[in-house]
Amino acid sequence: SQTIHQWPATLVQPVGSPLSLECTVEGTSNPNLYWYRQAAGRGLQLLFYSVGIGQISSEVPQNLSASRPQDRQFILSSKKLLLSDSGFYLCAWSPGTGGLETQYFGPGTRLLVL
């Protein structure tokens, strides 16, 4: 069976500091990978998605970037955090076969920028 991991689970960072969140998937190959952000009172917002190693699509221009150095690894980064970057960050995967694939979510990372 497939498993998705995210770490850290919780992170408190000062404004202006860098960020690196990691997501890995087990039990599948060539998955599509996604980063979402969930802010209080708002729906989940897609930030980035990837259909393969080194292939990143950005949905929302912002202070963040994503990378996919390995098939089942997805990283969300920032060089300088803003207060507005606080939120609940969720990684998701779907089978990379094209079509109506369901997305399966990880446990999330709670980020608080002070």
Next chain:
Amino acid sequence: EDQVTQSPEALRLQEGESSSLNCSYTVSGLRGLFWYRQDPGKGPEFLFTLYSAGEEKEKERLKATLTKKESFLHITAPKPEDSATYLCAVKEWGGSEKLVFGKGTKLTVNP
């Protein structure tokens, strides 16, 4: 204008009191509609995918239905453990791979 609207925002039920949650959507071509359950502090858990009007899917006390403009999540004889936020999302033809989510319905089932 939001593409996905969920109602009500919050719903309180007594154990055993059946009800329905609504998800209305305004996309030009629906590829799929997805229901998730989210517990506090956790990632969303997949429940159902619906592809075409008239389709229905069931899982334990939950039943999801789909029309051309909305979806309903029916909860029959709910239990306290059904308390969670229920999220609806859509994927449309011609768009990116993103799911567009509603803001969710927070369900509380009292014993």
